[in-house]
Amino acid sequence: MFRLAILKLTAFCNLDCSYCYMFNLGDRTFERVHRNMPIGVALACLERIREHAVAHELSEFHVTLHGGEPSLWPLEDFSVFLARAEEIRRSDVELTISLQTNAVKLPQRLLGLLAEHRVTLGVSVDGPREHNDRARVTKGGAGSYDRVMRTVDSIVEGQYASLLQGFLSVANPDIEPAAYLEWADSLPVRRLDVLWPMELNHASLPWGTGQEARYRSNPRYGMWFAQLFEQWWHRDDPTLYIRLFYDCIYTLMGSPRHIENIVNDTVPIFVVNTDGCIEYHDYFRALADGGVRTRFRVQDDPLDALAADPVFRYLLDLGEHLPAECRDCQFGDICGGGFLPGRMEPDHMPPRRRSVLCYDEYYFFSSIRRTLAPWLATCDLPGVHAPLIANASTDPPSLLGVA
Amino acid sequence: MDAKISDTKPEQLETEVARSKIYEAAYSHLQSLGLRPGVEGFDWSLDFTLHFGLDSPDVGGPEGPGRIRDRV
Numbered sequence: 001m002f003r004l005a006i007l008k009l010t011a012f013c014n015l016d017c018s019y020c021y022m023f024n025l026g027d028r029t030f031e032r033v034h035r036n037m038p039i040g041v042a043l044a045c046l047e048r049i050r051e052h053a054v055a056h057e058l059s060e061f062h063v064t065l066h067g068g069e070p071s072l073w074p075l076e077d078f079s080v081f082l083a084r085a086e087e088i089r090r091s092d093v094e095l096t097i098s099l100q101t102n103a104v105k106l107p108q109r110l111l112g113l114l115a116e117h118r119v120t121l122g123v124s125v126d127g128p129r130e131h132n133d134r135a136r137v138t139k140g141g142a143g144s145y146d147r148v149m150r151t152v153d154s155i156v157e158g159q160y161a162s163l164l165q166g167f168l169s170v171a172n173p174d175i176e177p178a179a180y181l182e183w184a185d186s187l188p189v190r191r192l193d194v195l196w197p198m199e200l201n202h203a204s205l206p207w208g209t210g211q212e213a214r215y216r217s218n219p220r221y222g223m224w225f226a227q228l229f230e231q232w233w234h235r236d237d238p239t240l241y242i243r244l245f246y247d248c249i250y251t252l253m254g255s256p257r258h259i260e261n262i263v264n265d266t267v268p269i270f271v272v273n274t275d276g277c278i279e280y281h282d283y284f285r286a287l288a289d290g291g292v293r294t295r296f297r298v299q300d301d302p303l304d305a306l307a308a309d310p311v312f313r314y315l316l317d318l319g320e321h322l323p324a325e326c327r328d329c330q331f332g333d334i335c336g337g338g339f340l341p342g343r344m345e346p347d348h349m350p351p352r353r354r355s356v357l358c359y360d361e362y363y364f365f366s367s368i369r370r371t372l373a374p375w376l377a378t379c380d381l382p383g384v385h386a387p388l389i390a391n392a393s394t395d396p397p398s399l400l401g402v403a
Numbered sequence: 404m405d406a407k408i409s410d411t412k413p414e415q416l417e418t419e420v421a422r423s424k425i426y427e428a429a430y431s432h433l434q435s436l437g438l439r440p441g442v443e444g445f446d447w448s449l450d451f452t453l454h455f456g457l458d459s460p461d462v463g464g465p466e467g468p469g470r471i472r473d474r475v
Contacts, residue, residue, distance in 0.1 A: 233423075233425060236422075236423060236424050236425055237424070237425075238424045238425045238427075238428035238429075246429060246432075249425070249426070249429045250429060250432070250433060253429060253430065253433055254433070255433055372426075375423055375426045379430070381430070381433060381434075
């Protein structure tokens, strides 16, 4: 069963971020679909979700409003959509709704609607201004940081401050970890997540030709995440919430919950594009044009029909498809084959192999394990990650070639 | 950037275990969700997250994450 829907309310954006998987990597679907999701399609999404939740007795279901830039969707459509969502909440299932925005511009009327219907906001921003503005730029190439933070400040200082749940950034090893933490400390809401890069996969490796051995010893992203974690841990300020780090700690302490980015046991997620086509997760968008598209349409097909699709089936049962090369890895449980975008390979869906970020993730998990080992040894929660303690090793990554 | 993983030995940290506020916050959070000794986990569906969608951890105590930072 599915538990989360990502709705593409728009297929356009008021920024032009260099790494954007919607517009600037392999997928050109945005050129072939509606700019705005028609309200009828959006309401059909809600109906499919309601049916699915009722049929599977789900007490809640999460909807992420996404794009393009979702805040550019017509305000009158937001009003109709959220009113219907409210009806479903009252009668059938608790819909939790969030909107992931670039926060370039968020009209007060939209904020009012979001507040009225308990829609939370996540803001995408990639670290300190000088780093953010290299990638997150306007169509004219100007940096977006100052404009975004002005919007954020206006929200925080106004009546809708509670909407703002946190910030989402993409890992950037060019940022010194100490500088990143200093920046995070300065945010008006000290709550953020850091994503592994989504543009790296088996067709776009993190190392250059002939450089794999060198990369294996110095995995750029893994080292950056490890340093960031270590500095965050030693600062010991639990109110600076970095979701990936807490999720790793929870998992090592025995939490059985599903976690985005790590564990990778299931992906109960589908995407609906503006034309109503039900798509695979955005994670697969970078590799090929149209690679996420399916034959299913939210206007015609119940969500249970998706279970007949081999890729959706594979993703729902992802934990059963741990790559063979990962089965003896001491981090198999927490890594689960690695961040999904990195597992993609040309002309093969679903993914079969471990992530090309394997060296990075191995390094990162090694670092966390070493830092946490003394605390985990005293942890009395059931399911605490004992094998990691028993096998605590300080060895650097020792892997066979990915490529 | 040079590789640097903490070389602190477990025995050196023995006396510091109880002083990790992050560990205590994470422990309290899991306990609040029902993951405590003698209990078989909890319904992870209640804690499923994408970015910040559903995530509402209690870490950080009464002034935990999500609070608006004091304006300087």
